[in-house]
Amino acid sequence: MATDDNGTDGETPAEVAQRRTAATSAFRDGASIGPSTLPHRDPVASAAFALAEFELVSVPALPNLSGGSVGLAQAAAGVPGVTVVDGRLSTDSGLLAGSARLAADLDDQSYVGLRALLELSATIGIDGAPIVWHHVGPITLGAALHRAGLDIDIAFPLAIRVVRTQLVEIADAIAAALPTSEQLVLLDEPRLADLMSPDFPIPPDHAIDLMSTGMAALDSRTMVGIQCDRPCDIATMLASGPGVIAVPVDGALVEWAGYLSRFHEDGGVVAWGVVPNDGPVAFSADRYWRELSDLWCELVRRGCDPVALRRQALVAPGGGLDHHSVSVARRIARLTVDVSRRVKDQANATRFALGA
Incomplete structure (x- = not known):
């Protein structure tokens, strides 16, 4: 599922996003997808949860079982000289200098959720069902490597090599187990929220190049997107050319209406994080549906297409659920x-009204 080193063959980010979105129709129309992390300590139970609770199968990651940041742990498992200690990366420059191996170590404890899901999938026979999975993005991984002591000109090139290599290997492993299932991978980039800080180690244009290069590791059969569960610069996120962006529902998104409108015109899909993961949880979805509807109404007032908002949409929790x-x-x-059902009802209504 890899592309060549040039990745996009001269296409613009918008063209890449449009091609990927047009080729993959399962990831839209308000379908529900799972979070990046689950709280389980039993891998089989987590796989059953992921299969049962959401419309689209989402690979579970289990930081409470694996220990610490599972995204960083998965990346580190494939790089001799990089380990995770108390949720942070630690580096051994001697081992790093002497190793060219960056492969994903799918036998590592951090991948136990993926293994459990693929094993359960083989048992119950879900080949053909769309599948969603997450991987740490190059900005977040590079920043963690830099914080661990690597120079900027080492940390971020290493991060993009790791991300590209592991994306291909994980996509191939999933394709081997579920050969007819469409895949959506979301690059988790929480550090994108810090990108505009004066002390962030790289400038925005470098970050855009890193995200674009990371996504280009996979060919057009795989939809690739970016997730940031904190308020971030949407223009920078979109400039890298994702097919999907995953962001929490937030009134501040109305300030990016023009960018979101163009993203929809290019075929892009927004995964709306509708249930915040950092506060009391309501017993009814009414509030969350109202907040999403109010945001959409304001985006429409500012020029977004009401049909695209509903049809080019996924619905997700507002972040990881491991805590x-x-x-x-x-x-x-x-x-x-x-909330997903309500979005789907409106998406289907607009589709029938338009004769699609």
Whole structure:
């Protein structure tokens, strides 16, 4: 599923996004997808949860079982000289200098959720069902490597090599187990929220290049997007050419209406994080649906297409769920699915009205 080193063959980011979106139709129309992390300590139970609770199968990552940041741990597992200590990366420059191996170590504990899901999928036979998975993005990984002591001109080139290599290997492993299932991978970039800070180690244009190069590792059969669960510079996120962006529902997004409108025109899909993961959880989806509807109404007032907002949409929790109990995570999942049903109803209504 890899592309060549040039990745996009001269296409602009918008052309890449449009091609990927047009080629993959499952990831739209308000379908619900799972979060980047789950709270489970039982891999089989996490796989069953991921299969049962959301419309689209989402690979579970289990930081409470793996220990610390599972995204960083997965990346580090494939790089001799890089380890995770108390949730942070630690580097051994001697081992790094002597190794060219950057392969994904899918036998590592950090990948236990992926292994459990693929094993359960083989048992119950879900080949053909669309699947969503996450991988740490090059900005976040590079920043973590830099914080661990590597120079900027070493940390970020290493990060992009790791991300590109591991994306291809994970996509191939999933394709081997589920050969007819469409895939969506979201690059988790929480550090994108810090990009405009004066002390961030790289400038925005470098970050755009890194994200674009990372996504270009996979060919057009795989939809690739970027997720940031914190307020961030949407223009920078979109400039890298994702097919999907995953962001929490936030009134501040109205300031990016023009960018979102152009993203929709290019075929882009927004995964709306509808249930916040950092506060009390309501017992009804009404509030979350109202907040999403109010945001859409304001975006329409500022020029966004109301049909595109509904049809080029996915619905997700507002972030990872690893710090909740399993019962609360299930409640958040079901609230997310409730909002998803309402979006799907409106998406289907607009489709029939337009004769699509």
